[in-house]
Structure formats: structure tokens, C-alpha cells
Amino acid sequence: MTSVSHDPHPMASPSEVVPTRTAGIGSVLTWTVAVLACLWLALCTAVGPLYWKDSSIARFSWLNGFYGVVSFAIYLGIVMLLVRHGRGAGRSRRRRHDTDAAPSGVRRLAVRIATRTAGWRRVLSRAVIHGSDAGWKIMLVLLIGWMWIPLTLVSAFGADVFSQFKEFSWAWNQWTGVQQPYIGFFSFVPMDIYPTAHYLWPAHATYLTDQHNIVLTVLYGATGTVSRFLTGGNDWGLAALSLAQLVFAAFCCASTANRFLNSPWLGRRHAWGAETRHPGRPERGPATSPVDFSRPERGMSFRPTTAIRVWTRTIPRTPSPDFAGSGMRVLLLVFFLTCPLVVFSTISLTKSPVFAFAFVWWFGIGYEMRRTAFSPHDEHATRDAASRGGHPRSMRRSSLVGLAVSGVVMLISAKYAWYIILITAVTVVLSDRRRWRAILVSMVLPALLVHGGIALLISQGLIINGDPIESRGVQLQQIARIAQRNPDAIPQKARTEMAPIFNLDQMAEAYTPYDADPVKSSGIQSKKVSYRWRSVTRDDLSRFNDAWLRIVLSDPVTAIDAFLAKSFGYFNVCDHPYVAMDYYVDNDYVRNSTDWIGHWNSAGRSSIVGFARQWSDIPVLGWVTHGNLYVTLTLLVGAAEVVLRRWRSLAWHIPLLALMGVMIMAPANDFERHMLPVVFVALFLALQFHRESRGSGTAAIERRHAKER
Template identity: 55%
Template sequence: MPLMSEVHKTVGRGSKAVSFLSWALGVLACLWLAWCCAIGPLYWFGTGLSDFGWLNVLYMVVAFVAFFAILRSLVKFGRGRRVLPEYFRYRRERLRHEVAGTPTTVLGIMLRHLSDAMRSRPGRALHAVVIWVGRKLTRCTDSWWKLMLLFMVGWLWVPTTLLAAFGADIRSQIREFSWALNQWTGLKQPYIGFFSFVPMDIYPTAHYMWPDSPTYLTDQHNIVLTVFYGAVAAVSRFFTDSNDAGIVVLAVLQWLFAAFCCAATANRFFNLPWRRLGVGTFDFSHPERHDCWNMRDFAHPEAGVVPRPSRLRAGAKTRLAIILFFMVCPLAVFSTISLTKSPLFAFAFVWWFGVWYELHMTHIKAMPTINGKPVRLRKRSIAAFIIASSVMLISAKYAWYIIVFAFLLALCNDRKRWKTYLVTLLLPTVLIHGGIVALTNTGAIIGGDPIESRGIQLQQIARVAKYNPQGIPKDARKKLDKVFNLDQMAESYFQQDADPVKSSGIQSKKVSYKWRTVTAADMKDFNKAWLEIVKANPVIALDAFFAECFGYFNVTDLPYVSMDYYVNNDYVQEDNDWIHSYNHDWRDRVAGFAKGWGNIPVLGWVTHGNLYVTLTLLIGAAEVILRRWRSLSWHLPLLLLMGVMITSPANNFERHMLPVAFVFGFLCLQFWRESRNARLAASAAE
């Protein structure tokens, strides 16, 4: 007995420690969000942390209280407890009894009239219409092909009236492929020379990385996409003497891919097709475990089963809310035809996220079987997982980090299905990422410049050079002299974007990064020089860091570049052959409406990605506190995506938030389902 008592005490202390640490992480998440909200005004008006005052402290306290209240409500809801205080329940009961009798308050009289109106013939008819619409919506979204048809119809106006949306990236990709095609056909072109200017100099790749044998293809914008986009544009030029037709074809293909990805994932979350199709073995000794079958006769199990609607299938209101987001929100609408790598990655991630949900729901602890073996992933889902992973890998360089991280988590969480993860996650990563690395090492293509991943460091150096040039140590200045022109860095510095400091842009740009003359040996001392500068100017360095990333976690911050930019920028509206002539004014009106909606306080937040990033972070913190480790294991890639946002070259760049925004509705649905199970368990315990 004493031994058992000691064991219970040890377990109790361990549980309290885990609870304390999980709440500490939740508080840290709220503090980070509140901090980003508090410092926003400092950077909106061009100041910095040195001007942080009591007003910012008050702003931070109010924001923290709001975020912590949301987190606490999520935790209560997740545990099956009442979210609102008992007072509200008491008031609701009093109003209900008052309406049932003779109402004496203004609110009671209004509710009584509303109740009478609902019981009237028009009210009953309206209720019947709402029920009918809900049933029809559920029936129209009970399979992936119906959902895809719905997305295509809802988005049909986008490619037909806007044709395509794009920026500088696809033009650079087309230019790269054109130069490579000229080389393959025997046309001599300039390569390395001080006065030559080739595609690799626009988003500059240091010349020391170029192979001796001329090549004009780079992995700057992902080599597979560069070749595909460039080849389609080349075919378009062959038949129409213009790139425009090829660009429109690419936009339509991405539109179709977006509709398919959203439909496939919505089908998995709405309808749980693996249950309806009878994945796994039916356990006749525990029929209550399976909510997709009814036994014909419990006394005669040999009579078999009949299907019935799952109690876990999403209701009409949930389906409407998620579909409405994709149909109306500019983030999703404009992304369908925006030919830049982030939207393509985002839609592939949505598809990938849906397959993860199927894996989560068919885990051996979620769907027990007779023999205790895990449920095998459906063949179509295996194919979907492989293709989605591959598209992610060819569209974003950081995708392989996310996939490898997810693979390691899957091995810890679901070891019995390790072969599935090996084939669907690790194999595509090795083939695609490994193939690109091999092409780079053999000199067939030019790899991306490592300077691209050092945006935060560059911004910190440039801000110090601008605001405190005398504060740069002589040793650090000497180490950086062969890599950067510090005077040009100071002049090019823009706190929202690191591209000017990297000399990205057209030929007339300011040369702050000496990509033509820098060598690999010169770059070895870069980190040491950066560290010396940061130590000498810690406040300015922190200013540069926060100014480049605070907007991703500040719901009141307007995007630096929103998705409507790709609809009506100069590349679309002027610098092309005939796309600009098609519905020119209509594109301006559509983009202007989206911009105006986004500028409305509070109501415009739903059009901004940082709202969904903030709420996703709070849901993740709630899952940590609720110790939903299995759910958290396939949600952690969302946290990695937030890390990508922080290290990206621009602040509040909306396209980087697309993956998180697109899966937010599905994340909420899954959180609600798991919380529903907790509520049912709590009710049973009472």
C-alpha cells in the first residue's frame, strides 16, 4: 500500500508538471500575439522599440486579455464544459420562463413576438424551407465530384472574367526557359561578364555559383515549375506569337486543380468517406463503435448490415460556412488563378491536409478492429498523398522540411503504418528534392543563392547601416566589404521587404549585394560580421526583426501585398499583349472592392490571412493544454509554416499565409468533433 501511494503521488506530480508546462506554452502564445499587436503602431508610423510607451503597454494588456479569454474558452469547450459563466445560463432560463408566461421586459416581449411569429403559418413555412435547403445542401455535397462541380460553378466567373492573375515571378520563369531554349537551339548568348545581364541577374544568384558550362535554368522559382510554365509559354508563342494564351491556359489549369483539391478535402472532412465505404472490419461484438452501419437483426448477425448516415458527418451550417469562405473570401478566389508558387503550394497543402485527416481518423485508436491491426489507407488516398506531396515539393523549396518533419512525427505516432509514410512522404522527397540537388551539383541548373534565406539578417544589417552607421564595428565592416555595399544597403532599406537589400529587381536596381564579384570564401565571415553588428546594436536589430514579421500575427495590420495585387498590377493591366484589353476596368473594380472590404475595421479582418494565423495558433495552444497529442502531431506543420512566414523576406505578405487560411475551417471542424466526444463523455459521467 505505501508503494502504491508513492506511485500515485509521482503520477500526480508528473501530471501537474505537464499541465503547468502546457498552460505556460499557451500563455507564451498569447503573449507573442499581444506583443505583435502592441508594437504594430510603432512600425506603422516609422518609429521603433525606443518609443514603446504606456499606451503600447495598455494595448498589449488588452490584447493579451482578449487572446487568453479565447484560449480559455477553447480549452473549456474542448473539455466539454460550459464556456459562458453560470450567470448567462441563469438569465437564459429566466427569459425562457418569462416568454412561456407573460413577458415583462422589453427583451422578453420581443422574444415572445418572435416565438409567436415562428409558430405562425409563414414562420413554419420559412422553417420548412430552411430545413429543405439544409438537406439539399448536404445532399449536394455528399461526394467529391459534387463538391468539385459546386466549386467550379461558384468560381466560374473568375477565369472567365479575369482570365489570369500574375506578377513578376512567372515572367522571370518564362524568360529563363526562353534563354535556355535559345541555348539548346544553338543561339549564342552572353553568360558571365560585367556588362552582360542575364535572367540569373534579376533575382541575383552569385556568379560563383554558376557552372563553367553555360546554363540559364535556375531553381530560384523552382525548376520544375519554371520548365513547365516556360514550355507552355513557348508553345503559346509558337502558335499565337504571344505568351498570353499560355498564361491563360496555366491559370485555368490551376483553377481546376484548386477546385479538385478543395473538393477532395471537403469530402473527407464533411462525409468521412472511409467510414461510408466500410473501411476496416465490422466488429459485431461492439456495434456501437461504428456509426456508419446498422445491423439488420441483432439476433441474427449473419443477416448483415445496412448503411446509415454517420453522426459525425458535418451538418448543413458547417458545410455552408466553409464553402462560403472559399466562394467569397478574396484570399481563396484570387488564388485560384494567381500564377505564383504560393497559391499552388497552398491548394496542394489543402489536399495533403485532408489525407492526413483520413490517417488520423483511421488510426487504430480511432477505428478499432477485430484483429487489432491498423486500417490500411485507401489506394486512392495513397495516390492522393503521393501527388499532393510531389506538387508541394515542386512548388515551394521549404516543402521538403515540412514533409520530412511530418514523416518523423508520423513514425512516432503511427508506427504500424510506417510503410505508407515511407512511400507517400519520404520517397517523393528523395526523388524530387534529391533530383534537384543532383541537377545542381552536376551543373545542369543553377541553385538558389543562400542569401535568399537570410532576409532577417540582411534587414538587421541594413537598418543599422541606415540609422546608426557609426555603430557598425570596423571588423564587421571589413568582413562585409566584399559582400555588400553598406551605403547602398542603407539607402535601399525598406522595413517591410528585404528584396531591395538583396538587389532583387530589374537592371537599373541599386547594387547593394555584390553578387557579381562575391566568392564562397567571402561568405564564410558573413555570420560573424552579422553577430558583431547585432551585439553592438541590439535594439535596432530587434526593430528590424519585428518590423519584418509582426504583421503575420497582428490582426489589425493591413497586408503589405494582398492577393488582389495579382489581379490588377502593371504586369496584368499593361505589360502584355492582349490580356490587359480584356475586362480592364472590371479587374480594377473587383480588386478595388476586395481592397475596400479588407480596409474596413473588424469586418475586413476575415479577408486577411493574419486572422486565420492568429486563431490557428490559439487552437494549437488549446490542443497542447488539452493534451491531444495525436491531433497535434499532424497540426504541427502549420506551426512550421508560421516559421516560414517569420523568415520570409517580407512582412505580412498574404500569399505566405494561404495554406493556414485555407485549412482553418477544416481545423475548426476537427476541433469541434473531438470536443463533442469530450462533452458526450462528460455527460455520461454525470
């Protein structure tokens, strides 16, 4: 007989070694990205105490290092826990332990309490689910829950809406024959309040600009004009705009909540009704009852044929983990109904809330597109299963229309939406190439039409383009800080190149670490004219980057200070907002620039804002009212998704990273209205991560059991 040797450690074939080595390199790269994200968050936490005192990173001490090390350990630990949860590690072990372990006294007490309260919990769960199993029901809950906002606060706004009113009224006077020539320095025309370089102005006079997005300017301005014509003031127009925005916010949040909670694309089975099983009638089959009324995705159980009465409700045809239980529904509704960031945004007339609510709608449709990428049997497929392919389910026509409309609203409310939509379109097509037609029709074409239409109006001289200096906040802060703290370091050549564009002395005087608006001469009161917008030319601005680089290289430490001081608050959960959303509810414009809104429930307005600020000031508990908490958690979840290589989900989450870049480039640090899109979708992102983790864990357990068998 021929003996066969069994090598306990056989050498792997080359075909087996290469994938393992590639997987190892990929794991290193993905973890490197996660570590870098944690290092950035730790740095922003560590330098916070320095910039709260207007100090410098040059004074970084051991205490700051301690803050950085501790925060890095916390953030990396959170990522590791998320990755562990995402891989389903320990889940089967916990289940086995729960099954085999003898019940302890505490555990027996918990079981007894749960048993005795099961009836009440079942009733409450059924009520919560029944009250939120459709989009219109969720919208109705939000509208009822938000009804107090327009009744007590009416409207919220700042300087921007009055600038838009003025801009439109000047244009209206011009259209109706009341010519108003550009006038002197102390009576600013609209494009001088937020300075727009005069070289951008057309040859013939026009008063409409794209500074605050031309469509919103026309909408707000026209509403204000009608209000003044009918009532003699702006107040009723402001109230109407805020009410319309609140209804739009309710629709957007309800639409996305319905997609995440109810998976409406899966179809429905039963409507609410009664079903009776009688004993002794075997031809009717055994009686069925839900395994858990609060968790319908667990399906139905068979019971002996006894006389019972079973109430069923609308549930998916196929039991789906995408159908949320009552706990998640309550959490989401409580967040949207009570968080000051959401509540105050519903009526705040500034472009950021409009963009943010439209983004919520858009993000929810993206979730539906992600979940319908495979057939229902592959809904929670792992990467191995996904690599085998699958036919995408058809997107509902209403969802494709909603994707286009929400994108258009984003485009008309924020100019950077153009970049976000295009970046997302590219990443989604790369991750799901079979959807390229839907992406082209519902995302790319609307973006091209809106962006191209506005560009055409600008080229025809009908409106004035926004000044590109608005996007150079970081550079302006670096130049201004060096001019203020170390002016002798600035090279003479840089001074010469900068002279036609900015007055360096005025920049130094106007510099504030948190806000770049004074440096670029925005506003009208006590204005430092550092930006020479009246005389600067396109050729002058072409030398700006060269001068900026020379100045930064002359004092890189101060330049780093300027960058961090303007951006660290967005990623430091301990930092209080520079401008919170409650500012728009109670300020001088609301109180002194209105006929009756400022006097309507004046004491109540102050009490509401005071309560929100007191809540915000509570250590740790107040963090839930700060936008930077949700930005930080979103970045950590994104890092975990990179490690888990959930590329299809990341394709729809890339916009969140792009929005963080917008925050850094924004004029002010920790300005809450710039964080609203991330805040509004943070819980939905967490829910999606949990569901995909549950699906991955289940698949891993099934593979393990198959190997054991």
C-alpha cells in the same frame, strides 16, 4: 467486533502521488506554451502602431503597453474558452438547465418560429447536404461558382512568371543552337535579376535556375514558348496556365472538403430512393424516419406503422459526428467562393498558390489518416481510451497515392516543402508508429526522390542552385537597419568581413522596413547593387554569420526593430497586408506587358479589385479578407491543442507552425501569398477541433454518469 476506522482524508499512496505530480508539471508546461503564444501575439499587436510610423521599440509607451495587455487578455481568454470547450466543461450542466428551466416568452416565440419554418429548413438542409455529399459535387459547385473568374479576369501574375518565361526561352535558344553568352550589367541574364552568386554557376553556360523552382519554371516557360509559337504572344499561355490552376484548386479544395464533411472512408448505406410502410403489415416492421434530416449523424427514429413515404440518402454506415450538417457546409462553400484570398489565388501564377492548394489536399489526407488511426468504435476516444491501443483502419489506396502526389506538387512549388514534409513524417510516426510503412512510402520516398533529383541536376551543372542568401532576410534587414540608423556602431572587424559580401552604404540606402528584396538587390529597375553576387565567394559567405552577430551585438535594440518590423504584421490582425493577393490581378505587368489580357474587361477588373480593397479597409469586418486573422486563430487553436494534449492531432498540425516560421523568414512582412496555406485550412482546423472536443465532452459526460450510477 472489530471496529473499522474510516479516514475522511486518506493519505494517497506513492503510486497515486507521482502521476498527479507529473500531470501537474505537464499542465504547467502546456499552459506555459499557450501563454507564450499569446504573449507573442500581444507583442505584435502592441508594436504595430510604432512600426506603422517607422518608429522604434525604444519608444514603447504606456499606450502600447495598454494595447499589449488588452490583446493578451483577449487572446488568453480565447485559448481558455477553447480549452473549456475542448474538455466539454459545462456541457451537461447546460443540457440539464435547458431541460429543467421553464420556457420564457422569448424562448416560446423562438420555438414557435422554428416549428413553423421547420419544413422549409428541412428542405433547404436536405438540398445542401445532397448537393455536397460527394467530392465531385463539391468540385462542381466550386467550378460553377468560380466560373466568372477566368471569364472576367482571365489571369493574374507579377514579375516572376515573366522571369520564368525569359529563363526558359534563353535555355531553349541554347538547346536549339542559338548561343547567348553572359552579357553586360544593364542587360540582365535571368540569374542576375534575382541575383545568384556567380560562384554557384557551373563551368559551362546554362540559363535554368532553381530560384523559382525548376519544375514550375520549365512548365511555365514551356507553355509560354508554345503560346508564342502558335499565337505570337504569351497571353494564351497565361490564360491556359491560370485555367489549369483554377481546376486544380477546385479539385484540392473539394477533396479535402469531402473528407471533412462526409468521411468517405466510413462507407455508405442507402442511396436516394423511396421506402413505403403500410399499416396493418407488422411483418414489415415499424416505420423509420431520420431524427433530423439536416443532421443524419443522429440516426433514425422508429414510428408507428402508418402509410408514410421516407426519403433516405447516402449516409455513413455507422452514425458519425464526422458527417457535417448543412450549416458547416454552407459556411465552407461561402468562404471558398467569396473570400478574395481564395478567389484571386485560383488564377495567380506564382508559386505560393500552387503550394497552398496542394497543401490543402495534403492536409485533408492527413485528417483521414488521423481519423482512421483507431477502429470506428474508438473514433472519438479520449486519451485514456487511446492509451489502450486499437488497430488502425487501412488507409484507402487512393488516399495514399494522393498523399504522395500532393507532396510532390508541394515540393516542386516551394523549396521549404522539403522540411515541412520531413518534420511532419517524423511527428506522425512518433504519434502513430503502426503507420510507419505508409508514411515511408507516401511521404518520405517521394520527398527524397524529388529533392534528390533536383540536387542531382544541380550537381551535374544542368541547373543553377538558388542562392542561400534568399533565406537570410531577417539577418539582412538587421544589418541594413543598423547601417542606416546607427552606422557608427558597426565594429571595424565586421565591416572588413562584410566588405566582400555586401556594400554597407548601399544596404543602408536600399533598406525598407517591410521588404528585404531591395537589400539583396532583387529586381531590375532602379536597382541598388548592395549584394556583391558577381564577386562573392563561398569562403566570403562563411564569414557572414560572424559579421552579422558582431553588428547585432553592437546595437541590439535596432536589430530587434528590424526583426519585428519585418514580421509583426503576420500576427497582428489590425495590420493591412503589404502586398495583398489583389496585386496580381491588377498591376503594370497585367496591363502593359500583355497583348490582350490587360484590355479584356479592363473596367471590370478595376471594379473587382476596388471592391476587394474597400472590403479590406472596413474595420473588423475587413479582417476576414486578411491572412493574419487566420494565422492568429490557427496559433490560438494550436495553443489550445497543446493544453489539451492532443498529440496525434498536433502531429498533423505542426506544418502550420512551420509555415509561420517560413513567414517570419520570408523577405517581406505581411505578404499575403505566404499565408495562403494557413488561410485555406483554417476552417477545417476549427472543424476538427470542434469535433474532437465534442467527442471528448461526450466521453467525459458518460464517465460522469457511470460514476453516479
